Amino acid sequence: MHELVQAVLNSDEKTDLRQLISTLNASGKHYFLRNEILQSFAQYCHQSQKPAYFYHSSSVGKLIHYTHEIILAEENIWMVVRPRVASQEVWLLTDNCTKFELTTPRALLDVSDRLVNRYQPHILEIDLHPFYKDSPNVSDPRNIGQGLAFLNRYLCSQLATDPQYWLELLYQALRNIKYDDIRLLLNHHIPSGIQLAKQIKQALNFLAELPADEPYQKFSLDLQQLGFEPGWGNTAARVRETLELLERLIYTPQPAILEAFVARVPVIFRVVLISIHGWVAQEDVLGRDETLSQVIYVLEQARSLENKLHEEIKLAGLDLLGIQPHVIILTRLIPNCEGTLCDLRLEKVQDTENAWILRVPFAKFNPEITDNWISKFEIWPYLETFASDAERELLAEFKGRPNLIIGNYSDGNLVASLLSRRLKVTQCNIAHSLEKPKYLFSNLNWQDLEDQYHFSAQFTADLISMNAADFIITSSHQEIFGTPESIGQYESYKWFTMPQLYHVVDGIDLFSPKFNFLPPGVNEKIFFPYSQKEDRDSSLRQQVDYLLFSQEDPHIFGHLDNLNKRPIFALAPINSIKNLTGLAEFFGKSQALQERCNLILLTSKLHPAEATNPEEATEIQKLHDIINQYHLHSHIRWIGMRFPSRQLGEAYRVIADYQGIYIHFALFEAFGRSILEAMICGLPTFATEFGGALEIIDNQEDGFNLNPTDLEGTTQKILHFLDQCDAHPQHWQEVSEWMSQRIHNRYNWQVHTSGLLLLAKMFSFWNFVAPENNEAVDRYMETLFHLIYKPRAEKILEQHMAYRA
Incomplete structure (x- = not known):
């Protein structure tokens, strides 16, 4: 990052940076987040008639894209720059944008407090760094979140570096395993790690003479005499495999061997x-x-x-x-x-x-x-x-x-x-x-x-x-x-x-x-592809179909004029983060979507009086107002009732029967269970790009990731997909199968x-x-x-x- 900062300061681009800061300053605000910063920079590039490459590829463009926060405080500009994931730096820009200084988070926190007029000179500092600095840590940001793999490699390297010390620790760990007062794995006949290694060889020689399917209880006393208590396996073959893994771990420690052995150790009951x-x-x-x-x-x-x-x-x-x-x-x-x-x-x-x-x-x-x-x-x-x-x-x-x-x-x-x-x-x-x-x-x-x-x-x-x-x-x-x-x-x-x-x-x-x-x-007994017709209950399907599209009820709002339109389905609690009001507005603003689709909303509530907090009541009323504003009464069905799990699974499948789509329009979604459910049931699913949905869909072409703050861009993505489906009837089916298989293979409870x-x-x-x-x-x-x-x-x-x- 030093090189990039220096490149800006040593070129005419520092003038562009200075003018961008002036633009931000003119807004009267002091605190800017990444989206605002990028929008202001894009506007500056457009007004200054910069060449196309400048926004992304110039030195100042790269710096702005790395910047996640800017604070304007008196004569100074504070920038939180993130050169890579999980790594943030604080830079102080002074002297009319001619001097950059790398500073500390401590200094920025003081500035932030002053920003809200709540600064105090002496304040408790919480610092966990001393507890982690000497611990083994992942070095490559790409490996963050893969702690188990790292720990396997680390422990194996320790075993190889000081085998006698770690063999003794391994022995002590196995020796301490019990179920209440029942001793498991090892007994007093094995007093040390060195003896454990010797006894494994004797046990393997003994087991080699037994039929593979010999039940453990028939040879348990012989193993106990050698120092091995229950827990190694239920047959001669299983016990032999487990002891062979331990022997290989002792003499040739490798991560895969360690993982395979540890997986068999009975310590969780x-x-x-x-x-x-x-x-x-x-x-x-x-x-x-x-x-x-x-x-x-x-x-x-x-x-x-x-x-x-x-x-x-x-x-x-x-x-x-x-x-x-x-x-x-x-x-x-x-x-x-x-x-x-x-x-x-x-x-x-x-x-x-x-x-x-x-x-x-x-x-x-x-x-x-x-x-x-x-x-x-x-x-x-x-x-x-x-x-x-x-x-x-x-x-x-x-x-x-x-x-x-x-x-x-x-x-x-x-x-x-x-x-x-x-x-x-x-x-x-x-x-x-x-x-x-x-x-x-x-x-x-x-x-x-x-x-x-x-x-x-x-x-x-x-x-x-x-x-x-x-x-x-x-x-x-x-x-x-x-x-x-x-x-x-x-x-x-x-x-x-x-x-x-x-x-x-x-x-x-x-x-x-x-x-x-x-x-x-995902519970695949409840959420499974719509195409598995043999597993579907026909009476439940008819009931859910009627409920979604036709039934009149005090907890259902809207009547669809044309049931032949492709349904857009959305399921979420009613709050500002889940953004169902934004979805309704996006649908209301697009005449093209209304001509081709119906919108089906499933929530637990329909009326403001049912709300449990003021935010929920406000969002419910706002949703009603948007429906009235855009005259959506004949294009929308809003069902305000809780569906039991079986009914919900069938709801996804009924929408798929009509070759519909699912939209998750949240402003932020940490993960999104409904995304998994919709996809595995075979619904082509569009989901917010803010949060974990990006990883669930993992669409390299970005065709199914939505920016819920960009209504025009979202409309174009949905219409493009509908055009593809109309031009190539197999397209919907191909996407449906791909999404269903992705969830089945990657998101399952066994793994x-x-x-x-x-x-x-x-x-x-x-x-x-x-x-x-x-x-x-x-x-x-x-x-x-x-x-x-x-x-x-x-x-x-x-x-x-x-x-x-």
Whole structure:
């Protein structure tokens, strides 16, 4: 970046930069983000009649494209430049744009505070860098999110460098594996790593004489005499394969061998999935709008985990000891449950043998609050006592400690951190969507937003849990480091200010191997291609078809004049981020689209009176206003009711029967479960380019990625696709099959669950062999919890205690 900056300063292009800054200054604003900067630069190039190459290829053009923020402060210009993903630099431009100086985030945070008139000279600085600087880290940004592969390579190199030391550590790790009081894998006949290597050879010689399918119980006593307890396999062939992997790992350590061996080690039997704040139940109680995707994710993950653990336990030969998996979804019990089962302490997860929803109530600080559902923005005062109560309940249900704790969302991750610390159990975090990057300037203006959102507690909780976690799973790479054009969700926690509360100068190490990309799957019993007619229920199809296109109901708005038009389908909660109002406006402004298509909207609500918060009510009314403004009543069907899962799967397929398309028009989408569902059902899907949808569709020609702020460009993309379908009738079918196959091959629960358990095993081993730094980080997180988080949570509790219905 130094060279590029110098190239601008040493050429006439510094005049162009100076004039661009003057243009920005004339707007009266002081803070500019990348889109505004690029638009201003494009306008400058046009007005100055610059040649076509100048916008992209000139030195100043390249610098502007790398720039993500500009702050105009007095005589200085501050630029946040991002030369590559996961790497940001702060440059100070002074002396009438003639001098550039590389400076620190600390200086920029002070300037940001002054920008909102909330600067104070002495403020708490949170700096996690010392805890990560000596840890093994990914060096190439392209490998961020592939922590498991990195850790495999690192551990194998250590084994090869100091084999005797690491052999002893490996022995100690295997020797400590138990299920309650049942010793697994090794017993006292093997007292050291060196002896382990010798005994493996004897065991392999013994096993070579046995038939491959000889059941483990027939030769178990012989293996125990050699020092090997149950857990190596259920047949002679399986035990031999596992021991051969260990022998190869000892003598010729390679990442693939390490991964294959660790995958077979039986250390995970009891798993806790934490999803706290929203209506966690089954069938018609799959969360509220703000939690629907999370609840579906957790239920499907629980089913897949229990199934995979059953398989692993049987292959290890441990089912003979009566060992079985036990999976618990931990959530809150809601006394005023509105006729649902959310006041039931224990509920079995459907289609499982031993997976359960365990509901623990919040302490009754003020029953008028705690006996009811509580928004994710208001939940913070109750999490510490919930974690303490849940610990007792979990230990009672498991009759022992869990082996893995998985947090979901900010609140679940914080509770996972508290439980993991107390129980000394491996912790996994899954965030799906972090609030901080969704709300622009939410950290800078947190005091103005505090009464509504309580971001000070949430962002602090995020910092604590993401640094305390042993490993973090993301559904897309962009969650971690974004794209060249956008900053990732976790990257936004690298450094930021909470004026008059604290400065984060280094909040997370994006190059840590704890980050791992592992997308979820889709329930293919419910969401499957429309072309699988033998699996479809004809009566359900007719019912859904009638509901989508013709049925009259108080919760359905609009009547379609022409049912032969191609349907555009959209499904989302009604809020400003999901942007259904933007979709309706885009459709309303295009006469060409209205002539060729009908718009079908599926939401959970239709009338402002049904809204649960002011933003939702505003968006519902805005959507009605847009329909009236553009006279869309005969071109649109707006269905305001919650579809059960089976009905929803059929809805996608019915739209596909009509060769329709699916549009996800969100201003930002961290991942987007509905995108997976629509695609696997065979719907050609267009989705926002802002967030994880880019990776789901992965369309190299950019034909199915939409910029929801560019209505004209979106219209042209949709019309171009429709033209292709009209000109080549097979085109729709080809796209449908391609999208369906992509989801089937890349986003499935079997791959997800195998990867998740492998990560848990590997990081459990890593914690055993390198625990010192973890303890230091945990102590630091405890300090943040008690000195920052708890006082913020207590302020919310004071408001709740004063509440009277």
